[in-house]
Amino acid sequence: MLVDSHCHLDFPDFAEERAAIVARALAAGIGRMVTISTCVKRFQQIVEIAESFDEVYCSVGTHPHNAAEELDVTVEQLVGLSAHPKVVAIGEAGLDYFYDHAPRDAQVQGFRTHIAAARQTGLPLVIHSRDADSDMADILEDETGKGAFPFILHCFSSGRRLAEVGVALGGYVSFSGILTFKNSAELRAIAADVPHDRLLVETDAPYLAPIPFRGKRNEPAYVAHTAKVLAETVGISETEIAAVTTDNFFRLFRKMPRPSAPGT
Template structure:
C-alpha cells in the first residue's frame, strides 16, 4: 500500500464525489491519506472528513498565503487543536515569496509559531517553500538549534542547496506529480542525487499537480502510483521497493499514523 501524505479534499473540487474518490484510492492501493489544513478557518471541515473515514487523518495549520489572516497565531492555539487524535501533523505552513499573498514578516511569525507547536507536541511540521530557499534554510537551522523537531518539505521543488542543508538537519522530502512533468529535470535531479533514501515520501497534493499521464485532469489520491513509479525510476527501485520504502519513511515521520 502507498500512503498519500498530502491531499486537499475539503473544498469544492471534491464536494460532489468524495466517497468515490476515496474508494478509488483504496482500490489503487492508496491508504491511509493525510488531509491538509491550509487555513485555520478550514480545520472543522478537514477534521470532519477525517472523523468520517477510518483511513483519513488530518493536520492543523495556516499556509503562508494565509499568514496575514492570523499573524498573531500562537503555538498554544495550535497545540490545543492538535490534541485531537486524528491530527497527525502541524501545518501546512512555511514561506512563499513567489506570490507574496502575505507580507514576509507575517509569514516569518506564523512559520515560527508553527515550528514551536511542532517542537512542543512532537508532531512533524508540513512545510511549503517557494522562492524562499535561503530564508527557509536559515530559519530551519536557527530553530533546530533551539530544539529538535521533525520537518517535512512537502512537494519539494527547491534547489540542491536547500536540500543539502535541510537533509543535514534530518528533514524529510516529499515528491509530488511534479517529478513526472516534462520540464522538471531540476526537480528530478534533486530527488535522484540529494534526497536521502530514508527521508523521501510521496504525495499527490490533489486536486493540483496531476502527474503524467493524467496531466490536466483533476488530481486525486488514486493517481499516486504514477508518482511512486517515477520516484522508483529515479532511485533505481522496483515499485514494490518504492512502496515499502516510502511507507516506512512515512510512518517514521508521522508517529500518530497506525503503525
C-alpha cells in the first residue's frame, strides 16, 4: 500500500469526477489520501469530502497565500475544528516568498498560530515552504525551543540545510512529482540523504504531476510514480519504499486508524 499524504480533492479541478479519482487511486494501491485545507473558511466543504470516502481524511488550516485573509483564525478555533474524527493534521501553513500573495509578516503570524495548534493537539503540521529557507529554519528552531511539535515539510523543493534542520528537529520530508523531473538532480541528492524513517510521498494534486504525466492534471493515483523514483534514489525496492513511507505516514499521522489488512 502507498499513501498520498497531500492532495487537494476540494479543488474545482476534481469537482466533476471526485469519486472516479478516488476509485483510480484505490485501484493503483493508494490506500489512504489526505485532502489538505488551504482556507479555514472552506473547512466544511473539505470535511464533507473526507466524510464521503472511507479512505480520505483531511486537515484544517490556512495556506500562506491566504494568510492575510485569515489572521482572525485562532489557535482555539484550529484546535476545536481538529477534533473532528476525519481531521488528522493542521495546515497547510508556512511561508511562500516566491509568490508573496500575502504580506510576509501575516504569513509568519499565521504560521506561528498553526504551530501552536499542532503543539497543543499533537497533530502533525503540514508545512508549505517556498523560497523562504532561512526564515523557515529560524522559525522552526525558535518554536521547537518553546516545545516540540510534529511536522512535515511537504512537497519538498528547498535547499539541503532546511531538510537537515527539519530532520534534526524531528520532522519528516515529503517528496512530490518534482522529484521525477529531469532537472531535479540536486533534489534527488538531498532525498538520498534523508533518513529512511523520515521519508514520505505525495502528489500535491492537482499540481506537479510526475513524469510521465508532467504538464497534465495530477491525481492521487500518480503517487506511485513518485514512489518509484524515490525508491531508485534511495537504493531500495518499490515494495520497500511503499512499506517505509506508509509506516512513516501512520507514525506521523497517528490519529488516522491504520487498515487492519491490505486493501481495507
